[in-house]
Amino acid sequence: xxxxxxxxxxxxxxxxxxxxxxxxxxxxxxxxxxxxxxQQGKDYIDFSGGIAVxxxxxxxxxxxxxxxxxxxxxxxxxxxxxxxxxxxxxxKLIAATFAERVFFANSGAEANEAAFKLxxxxxxxxxxxxxxKIIAFHNAFHGRTLFTVSVGGQPKYSxxxxxxxxxxxxxxxxxxxxxxxxxxxxxxxxxxxxxxxEGGVVPATQAFMQGLRELCDRHQAxxxxxxxxxxxxxxxxLFAHEHYGVTPDILTTAKALGGGFPVSAMLTSNEIASTMAxxxxxxxxxxxxxxxxxxxxxxxxxxxxxxxxGVDVRRERFVSALQALDxxxxxxxxxxxxxxxxxxxxxxxxxxxxxxxxxxxxxxxxMILTAGTDVIRLVPSLIITPEEIDEGMARFAQAVESVLxx
Numbered sequence: 001x002x003x004x005x006x007x008x009x010x011x012x013x014x015x016x017x018x019x020x021x022x023x024x025x026x027x028x029x030x031x032x033x034x035x036x037x038x039q040q041g042k043d044y045i046d047f048s049g050g051i052a053v054x055x056x057x058x059x060x061x062x063x064x065x066x067x068x069x070x071x072x073x074x075x076x077x078x079x080x081x082x083x084x085x086x087x088x089x090x091x092k093l094i095a096a097t098f099a100e101r102v103f104f105a106n107s108g109a110e111a112n113e114a115a116f117k118l119x120x121x122x123x124x125x126x127x128x129x130x131x132x133k134i135i136a137f138h139n140a141f142h143g144r145t146l147f148t149v150s151v152g153g154q155p156k157y158s159x160x161x162x163x164x165x166x167x168x169x170x171x172x173x174x175x176x177x178x179x180x181x182x183x184x185x186x187x188x189x190x191x192x193x194x195x196x197x198e199g200g201v202v203p204a205t206q207a208f209m210q211g212l213r214e215l216c217d218r219h220q221a222x223x224x225x226x227x228x229x230x231x232x233x234x235x236x237x238l239f240a241h242e243h244y245g246v247t248p249d250i251l252t253t254a255k256a257l258g259g260g261f262p263v264s265a266m267l268t269s270n271e272i273a274s275t276m277a278x279x280x281x282x283x284x285x286x287x288x289x290x291x292x293x294x295x296x297x298x299x300x301x302x303x304x305x306x307x308x309x310g311v312d313v314r315r316e317r318f319v320s321a322l323q324a325l326d327x328x329x330x331x332x333x334x335x336x337x338x339x340x341x342x343x344x345x346x347x348x349x350x351x352x353x354x355x356x357x358x359x360x361x362x363x364x365x366x367m368i369l370t371a372g373t374d375v376i377r378l379v380p381s382l383i384i385t386p387e388e389i390d391e392g393m394a395r396f397a398q399a400v401e402s403v404l405x406x
Contacts, residue, residue: 009039024362031058034384034392036367045392048367052197052229052341052379055256055302062297063259070293078284085292090265092296096238096303098247099267104287108228108254109143111264114281115250116147116191118272119222123188125275127220133187135221137173139199142191142226151191154198174204176211183215189222189250190215194240197229200375201336201343209244222249222272228264229341232256233302233382236311236339243338256382259298263291307382311339317386318342318378321393329404342378343371350374353403360399366392 010027026038034057036044049055056063070085077083090102105111116134123131136142138153149157150164158164167186171178173196183190190212196202216223225248230240232253237243239251249272254264264286285291301307319335322344326332333345346354354370361368369377380389 024359024367026362033057033059034381034388043365044362045366045388045395047378047380047392047396048369049256049379049381050260051255051369052234053255053258054260055232055234055382056259056298057381057383058260060259060301062301063261063294066293066297067261067290070290074289076285076288076290079282079287083287083289083292085289085296086287089292089296089299092299092303093265093267096299097251097267098269099251100270101268101273103266103268103281104292105254105264105266105283106262106285106291107143107264108226108252109145109148110283110286111228111252111254111266112142112148112151112191112226113145114266115224115226115252115268116151116189117281118250118266118268118276119189119191119224121280122222122272122275127188128186131186131188131220132167133184134168135179135182135187135190136168136170137192137196137199138170139173139196139202140170140191140193140226141196141198142193143228173199173202174208176208176215179212179215183219183221185219187219187221189224191224191226193226193228193230194244195230195235195338195341197341197377198371200345200371201341201377203240203336203338204244206244209241209246213246216249224248224250224252226252228252228254229379230338232298233308233311234339234341234379236308236315238303238308240338256302257298258291258295261291261294263295302382311382314380314382314384314386314389315339315342317389318380318393321389321396325393325397325400329400331400340378340380340382344376344378346374346376350404356403357399360403361396364395364399364402366395366399368396 028036030037034046036046093102103114120132136151140153142148142152147165153170169182194204225241227239251267257263322335333347335344337343352373354374358370371377
């Protein structure tokens with residue numbers, strides 16, 4: 001007989017969970033499409049997308065069906081064996097991208113960890129053990145492992161954990177001259193997000209991305225693109241680097257890859273992959289049949305003209321609503337990003353109010369994100385309906401009004 005579920009509340013969180021998060025005061029219990037309901041039955045329009053994860057909304061029927069079907073078939077085997085869903089998903093990712101080889105993991109951090117290790121390993125095997133310098137950027141975010149948080153350019157996330165991995169250099173984002181000043185023959189990789197997400201939703205410039213590719217070629221370094229947040233249709237193309245016409249050597253993807261199910265991938269070429277051998281790197285859960293089956297279905301739906309072409313149409317609807325708010329309240333210095341990775345930067349007179357607006361938005365029944373203290377970030381479902389956009393933006397306008405009134 002099934003046991004009765006224990007009653008839990010938001011207060012339970014403060015009693016049992018490690019205090020590394022500060023979640024909203026409501027507890028979501030159900031989601032469908034771009035709507036979520038809390039324990040009291042109140043509904044919220046979701047513009048947060050689980051931090052750019054639920055690209056097809058909550059409980060998409062096709063993903064649910066795949067999850068049920070695979071859940072009754074095969075969950076886990078480990079990488080002592082391979083499995084059909086992993087092989088199908090890898091084949092489809094290769095067919096859709098520059099890549100020839102795929103490594104599966106469970107999170108963006110793990111995909112990036114694998115990418116950074118591969119970049120150094122490749123350099124040591126093909127060039128020199130001293131070719132280990134990684135160039136990365138201020139305000140970047142690449143995950144929470146000690147290596148990835150050290151490559152990420154935000155000391156608030158990396159300080160206090162003891163000695164950091166060496167030979168990592170940070171320079172300003174979108175500053176090609178700064179990169180030229182530090183790159184040399186000891187550089188194994190440049191690691192960059194085509195659109196800095198956590199760093200304020202700042203897209204790379206065309207000249208910057210092309211310049212990085214040229215510098216990597218000149219110095220026999222690898223261009224590693226972190227598309228954990230910007231990938232899987234978020235920008236209006238399957239991967240954001242396609243906007244720039246720049247091909248990476250290594251690419252990472254996660255978040256929306258599984259539509260909400262934890263899964264990530266690192267993509268690379270045969271040449272770079274050829275330096276690896278069994279036992280050099282690995283993971284217990286990575287590439288498990290359950291995650292890969294769901295991700296295959298998500299990829300099949302996202303990588304279609306219908307979904308990808310719809311991204312910019314939806315962006316225009318969001319941007320025009322944000323512009324209308326700006327006209328009323330003189331709120332934003334700029335609205336930036338690409339596709340449905342939208343950043344609205346608050347003007348100096350509203351500095352520090354992003355968190356207040358986020359909390360007021362939750363009270364008004366709309367879920368949003370911030371990117372730093374002064375940027376409102378919206379990363380909704382790629383298939384959110386026009387009606388949900390309008391309703392959510394009306395609730396967001398109420399939230400802004402209530403914050404500015406105080």
